[in-house]
Amino acid sequence: MTFADLQIHPSVRQALVDVGYETPSAIQAATIPALMAGSDVVGLAQTGTGKTAAFAVPILSKIDTANKATQALVLAPTRELALQVAEAFSRYGTHLPQINVLPIYGGASYTTQLAGLKRGAQVVVGTPGRVIDHLERGTLDLSHVDYLVLDEADEMLTMGFAEEVERILAETPEYKQVALFSATMPPAIRKLSNKYLHDPTEVKVEAKTTTAENISQRFIQVAGPRKMDALTRVLEVEPFEAMIVFVRTKQATEEVAEKLRARGFSAAAINGDIPQAVRERTIAALKRGGGNGIDILVATDVAARGLDVERISHVLNYDIPHDTESYVHRIGRTGRAGRSGSALLFVSPRERHLLKSIEKATRSKLIEAQLPSVDDVNAQRVAKFADSITDSLGAPGLELFRRLVSDYEREHDVPMADIAAALAAQLRDGEAFLLSPEPPPERRKERPDRPAKFDRGPGDGPKKGFATYRIAVGKRHKVGPGSIVGAIANEGGLHRSDFGHITIRPDFSLVELPAKLSRETLKKLGKTRISGVLINLQPDRANEKNRGGGRGGPRRDHKG
Numbered sequence: 048m049t050f051a052d053l054q055i056h057p058s059v060r061q062a063l064v065d066v067g068y069e070t071p072s073a074i075q076a077a078t079i080p081a082l083m084a085g086s087d088v089v090g091l092a093q094t095g096t097g098k099t100a101a102f103a104v105p106i107l108s109k110i111d112t113a114n115k116a117t118q119a120l121v122l123a124p125t126r127e128l129a130l131q132v133a134e135a136f137s138r139y140g141t142h143l144p145q146i147n148v149l150p151i152y153g154g155a156s157y158t159t160q161l162a163g164l165k166r167g168a169q170v171v172v173g174t175p176g177r178v179i180d181h182l183e184r185g186t187l188d189l190s191h192v193d194y195l196v197l198d199e200a201d202e203m204l205t206m207g208f209a210e211e212v213e214r215i216l217a218e219t220p221e222y223k224q225v226a227l228f229s230a231t232m233p234p235a236i237r238k239l240s241n242k243y244l245h246d247p248t249e250v251k252v253e254a255k256t257t258t259a260e261n262i263s264q265r266f267i268q269v270a271g272p273r274k275m276d277a278l279t280r281v282l283e284v285e286p287f288e289a290m291i292v293f294v295r296t297k298q299a300t301e302e303v304a305e306k307l308r309a310r311g312f313s314a315a316a317i318n319g320d321i322p323q324a325v326r327e328r329t330i331a332a333l334k335r336g337g338g339n340g341i342d343i344l345v346a347t348d349v350a351a352r353g354l355d356v357e358r359i360s361h362v363l364n365y366d367i368p369h370d371t372e373s374y375v376h377r378i379g380r381t382g383r384a385g386r387s388g389s390a391l392l393f394v395s396p397r398e399r400h401l402l403k404s405i406e407k408a409t410r411s412k413l414i415e416a417q418l419p420s421v422d423d424v425n426a427q428r429v430a431k432f433a434d435s436i437t438d439s440l441g442a443p444g445l446e447l448f449r450r451l452v453s454d455y456e457r458e459h460d461v462p463m464a465d466i467a468a469a470l471a472a473q474l475r476d477g478e479a480f481l482l483s484p485e486p487p488p489e490r491r492k493e494r495p496d497r498p499a500k501f502d503r504g505p506g507d508g509p510k511k512g513f514a515t516y517r518i519a520v521g522k523r524h525k526v527g528p529g530s531i532v533g534a535i536a537n538e539g540g541l542h543r544s545d546f547g548h549i550t551i552r553p554d555f556s557l558v559e560l561p562a563k564l565s566r567e568t569l570k571k572l573g574k575t576r577i578s579g580v581l582i583n584l585q586p587d588r589a590n591e592k593n594r595g596g597g598r599g600g601p602r603r604d605h606k607g
Contacts, residue, residue, distance in 0.1 A: 053079045056108035058142035063104070065141070065327060072097035074252040079105050082226060087247035089240050090228040098198075099135045102226045106170070106194045107136065112145045115167025116191040120219070122175055122212065124202040125537050126152035131349050132198060133172040134319040141323050146170070151187075153177045153571060154540020161186055175203065175211035176538045176575065182218055192219045200229040200236050206533040207526070207577035209235065216243055262382040265416040266392040266402060274365060274393055275303070277418050279310055281363065281391065282343070284419040284427050289336055290361040291354075292345045293368070293377050303365060304345040314343035317350040326350075334358065348373050357383050364392040367401050371408035391416070421482045428481060432471075513547045514562035518582040521554045526577055531556060534582070538575040539568045557587055 049070055050060050071079065074092045081088050082105035092098045106119045121136075123129040133150035140146040149168035151160045153176050160177075164186050171178075171187070181187035195216070197203065203212060225244050229236050240247065269277040278292065292314075294300055300316035307314035315329045332340040334356050346354075348368070362381045368374045374392075382388030392413065394402050406412055439445075452466055509515050520526045528549045535541060535558070547559025564572075572584045 048076050050104075053104075054083055055079065055104055056143070059104055059107050059139055062139045062141050063100075065323065072101075072252075074098050074250060075101045075104070077250040077252070078102065078226075078248075081248040081250070082106070082224065083108065085224060087224060087244040088226040089232075089244065089247045089249045090226065091232060091249070091251040092228060092230070098228050099132055100139065102196050102198075102228070103132070103136050103139050106196075107140045107143060107146070110143075110146070110169050110194075112143050112169060114191075115147075115169065117164075117168055117171050117188060118191055119170045119194040119196070120178075120189060120192050120215075121170070121172040121196040121198055122178065122203065122215065123172060123198045124174065124206050124208065125533060126154060126174055126540075128199060129172050129174055130319070133170075134349060136170050136172065138323065140170075148172065151177045151181060153538040174537055175208040175215060178215055179211050180574075182215070189215070189218045190220060193223055195219055195223055195225045197225075197227045197229075197239075200227050200239065201231050201233060202533070204233075204235050204239075205527075206530045206537070207520075207579060208534075210576065210579045212239070261386070262378055262388040262390050264378065264390045264392070264411060264413045266394050266413045267416050267418050268396065269393050269418060270395050275306055277393065278303075278307075278363070278365060280419040280424050282307075282312060284423050285361070285389075285391075287389075288342070288360040289333060289356065289358045290343050290363060291351060291359055291377075291380050292343060292363045292365050293351070294345060294347065295366040295368075297347060299366070300345045300347060300350070304343075307343060307345070312343055313341045314345060315341045316345045318347050319349050321350070330354065330356065348376065351377070351380060354380055355383060356380075357386065359383065359388070360386075361389045361391065364390070367392060367394055367398050371405050374405050375409060421484055425481045432480075509547055509559040509562075512562055513559045515587040516558050516560050517585050517587040518556050518558060518577070519554075520577045520580050520582055521552045521556050523553055524578045524580055526551065526556065530577055531558060534575055534577045535560075535572060535584075539564075539572045541568070 050063050053071065053076075074090060075097050078088055078090055078098075078101040082102065088102075090098060090101065102121075110118050121132055123132055129150050129152045133148050136148040140148065147163070147166065147168040148170040149160065149163040149172070151171060151173040153174055160181070164181065173181075178187065182189070197212065203209075225247075227236070227240055227244060227247070267277060267281075282290075292303060294303055297318035297320055300318045304314045304316035315332065317326055317329055321329070329341070329344070333342075333344050334340070336342055336358060359381045362378045364374070364377060368377065378388070378390040381390065392402070402413065452463070455461065455466060456463055518531070520531075528551070531549055532546055536545070541560070545561055548557075549559070550557040569584070572582070575582050575584070
């Protein structure tokens with residue numbers, strides 16, 4: 048089956064061709080025809096199975112671009128997913144005239160979102176909390192919605208958005224097409240489906256958790272600060288045709304690509320912020336390679352979706368992915384068309400548990416490889432230097448330079464070897480040619496074992512720059528660390544690195560957050576709910592006097 052068989056809009060099909068999609072994934076092949084036919088859909092699928100295109104493609108194929116009213120609403124549990132889905136809609140709708148896609152989520156400026164809504168957005172992708180805010184302000188009109196998608200519905204309910212989701216659904220027309228996607232089907236999701244979906248088509252797709260046998264998989268243990276040095280050594284020593292280097296953030300794509308170019312490698316970045324025309328030129332340059340192309344692409348997971356370039360011989364995970372689906376998807380970019388491929392993974396000592404998860408889920412053992420040594424790199428540089436001389440012996444204009452060098456030798460009485468060495472040094476422009484020997488490892492002084500980071504005692508208090516806050520949900524509300532982090536990060540515009548320990552008590556929880564939260568963040572968190580309960584975030588004064596709170600009960604500490 049091809050996308051041409053699915054009766055989708057020609058402009059949308061062209062956009063899929065542009066980004067490199069050739070044939071629909073299992074969930075796309077099952078879901079797109081049902082949605083194109085007007086049926087409601089319940090899709091059971093993990094992240095990484097291609098579900099975003101499964102609902103975005105048929106919605107874009109059917110939407111009325113001449114009408115500026117909001118016709119499609121996609122609800123997503125987190126700001127990151129909302130942005131990813133909005134980017135996907137924009138990418139697949141790039142050839143549609145007058146299509147506007149607007150992401151609305153907590154932690155971002157209202158001004159931009161209000162302007163976008165006033166202009167008119169046929170597709171709105173939002174988090175439940177911010178969608179409710181706009182409904183209350185009267186800035187979002189859902190009365191013309193024809194298509195509603197609940198993406199990662201189980202995660203939305205886990206994060207405590209059940210009440211918000213129900214309220215949003217009540218604001219939409221009774222007759223609309225609904226698609227619900229969830230990794231699991233707990234009773235709450237089944238209840239939601241029965242209440243709001245009409246005779247839905249059920250699609251179940253197992254996540255791909257196996258890796259191709261023609262891809263060799265290795266990992267190198269390297270601490271975070273040494274990653275760039277490690278990457279440079281790998282690129283100098285490992286023979287490769289073309290390589291994708293995967294990082295976690297858009298900013299990292301630009302930073303890593305820039306550092307590689309500064310080291311003499313032909314590298315470029317792609318991420319969700321790069322315009323489609325630039326992306327197409329970059330991929331064309333990767334396919335071309337050689338002197339007028341590029342050999343290294345630095346990318347995020349989202350930006351590399353659907354990328355199919357035969358000459359990619361290596362995939363290097365500069366940042367280890369946090370889920371196995373992303374890992375499988377990443378390394379699947381190599382070993383195409385029956386060719387062999389190579390996958391490398393950088394792992395810091397703290398990330399070994401993620402490596403074990405990948406091995407368990409993919410049922411494959413990654414082989415530990417050693418970082419190329421200074422001697423390995425220097426030997427390779429000497430060999431390449433010799434090869435460059437050989438290649439240049441047949442270069443045009445050699446006769447002129449031979450005469451100039453001979454004249455210099457005769458006039459200055461300098462040995463030919465010294466002249467050649469001076470010319471080579473001139474090309475280096477003062478930069479060292481060989482790496483310096485590595486210093487011997489320092490001997491660590493023996494010291495008694497310290498408690499693990501997660502086991503700070505009640506009197507230790509939060510880490511530097513953090514403070515302990517109290518929220519009004521606990522064990523009896525059936526909350527977990529994930530729902531607390533998700534709700535606070537999403538609505539407050541925080542990152543997961545802004546969380547320290549989370550201690551869940553029967554009626555409340557203690558959360559370590561930055562000591563100096565902005566007034567805007569505190570205002571947003573003042574409206575945040577988890578499991579339908581207003582969290583009432585407050586500095587934990589009692590905990591400052593008596594670290595650890597309740598003395599009689601066991602602690603339950605988690606790292607956010």
